[in-house]
Amino acid sequence: MLELNRDDFTKAELVKVMRSDDPELLQELFSTARKIRKEIQGNKIFAYGFVYFTTYCRNNCNFCYYRNSNDIERYRKNEEEVLATSKALIESGVNLIDLTMGEDPQYHQEKFETVANIIKKIKGEYDTPVMISPGVVSNEIIDNLADAGADFYALYQETHNRELFAKLRVGQDYDERMNAKLYAKEKGMLIEEGLLAGVGENEEDIVDSLLTMGEIGASQVRVMSFIPQEGSPMENCATPDRMEELKIIALMRLLYPQALIPASLDVDGIKGLKDRINAGANLITSIIPPKSGFMGVAHNTMDVDEGGRTVEEARGILDQMGLRIATREEYKEFIKE
Ligand code: SAM
Ligand code: MD0
Ligand code: SF4
Structure with a gap:
């Protein structure tokens, strides 16, 4: 059996864990990950509100429902609607608002002025941390978003294998995406890096991603299992076995004890929460x-x-696991450290 020594994981050991289906090893992996989380933050679990405020996008990522070529109904919410939803989320107990968008040409044209105003209001009037997930934007826009008070910039490479990246994020530049993230960090924002599971990667690719996340200094690191999207080129590709995502979550925890690591309700809904927290x-x-x-x-x-993706619903599940949702103040303390 493999020894899980979190202090000196080699690349080969990480690959072995990704390849393993030894139940004893996997049990040890998950229980070690839980132990580390407990050491760091006791029984507290953080919660983010998700505000996807425009689904227009100029890009054509092969895995995404909202890719430009997909003939779907789209929306673009106004400032008032975004603020009302953010307020409702904050009142329900989330610790941060994640303002997410497709790469909407209209916002690029107005240099993200509306987005900067929204950030200022959420920070100023609601006193709540903000993450911005705008896709790739210019350094000038990153400056404006940082000045408006955004705490976090989320931008997921999906893979750190350049060939695979080119197949997934068609027509997009790997370095441009990476550099936007690094620039945001330089400007004092925290950054989130992420990968997709089940899109043609192998175990070495995953380990490369895991190590790169640390090298670039990401404070939040994520993995999501690919979900096939109607009308997209990857519509008929299978969704991966969830064990891959769970192992990656656990390895991220072992490698980066302090990291924020999401259990995303986007992949399997509320029924997927428990396994991810347990990983x-x-x-x-x-x-x-x-x-x-x-x-x-x-x-x-x-x-x-149906109200399944709410703090209240999550609270019920965490309660049974001896865990609780953190307060906003506890979250603010956590990201200050
Ligand atoms: N448009 C911005 C961007 O691409 O960076 C921000 C939002 S984007 C929709 C957020 C992330 O959702 C993507 O980076 C990808 O990791 C994830 N995602 C998109 N489509 C997905 C799918 N079909 N299955 C799983 N995750 C997906
Ligand atoms: C999530 N649906 O957290 C959101 C989204 C973008 N920063 C995050 C992918 O799962
Ligand atoms: Fe989807 Fe984001 Fe790619 Fe646009 S940039 S197609 S929203 S993943």
Whole structure:
């Protein structure tokens, strides 16, 4: 059996874990990950509100429902609607608002002025941390978003294998995407890096991603299992076995004890929460108010209007696991450290 020594993992050991289906090893992996999370933050779990405010996008990522060529209904919410939904999420107990968008040409044209105003209001009036997930934007826009008070810049490479990247994010530049993230960090924002599981990667690719996440200094690191999207080129590709995602979550926890690691409700809805928390995740993302007209990404409507993706619902599940949702103040303390 493999010894899980979190201090000196070699690349070969990480690959072995990714390849293993030894139940004893996997049990040790998950229990070690939980132990580390407990050492760092006791029984607290963080929660993020998800506000996908424009689903227009100029890009054509092969895995994404919202890719430009997909003939779907789209929406662009105004400032008032975004603020009302953010307020409702904050009142329900989320610790941060994740303002997410497709690469909407209209916002690029107005240099993200509306987005900067929204950030200022959420920070100023609601006193709540903000993550911005705008895709690739210019350094000038990153400056404006940082000045407006955004705490986090989320931008997922999906893979750190350049050939695979080119197949997934068709027509996009690997370095441009990476550099935007590094620039945001230089400007004082925290950054989130992420990968997709089940898109043609092998175990070495995953380990390269895991190590790169540390090298670039990401404070939040994520993995999501690919969900096939109607009308997209990858519509008929299978969704991967969830054990891959769970192992990656656990390895991220072992490698980066302090990291924020999401259990995203976007992949399997609320029923997927427990396994991801048990794998070492310390944060619930993709909380969306019911009947607000806002969508998810990987599963755009799953559990949303039914009220499944709420703090209240998550609280019930955490309660049974001896865990609780952190307060906003506790979250602010955590990201200050
Ligand atoms: N448009 C911005 C961008 O691409 O960076 C921000 C939002 S984007 C919709 C957020 C992330 O959702 C993607 O980076 C990808 O990791 C994830 N995602 C998109 N489609 C997915 C799918 N079909 N299955 C799983 N995750 C997906
Ligand atoms: C999530 N649906 O957290 C969101 C989204 C973008 N920063 C995050 C992929 O799962
Ligand atoms: Fe656009 Fe983001 Fe979807 Fe790519 S992943 S098509 S950039 S919304």
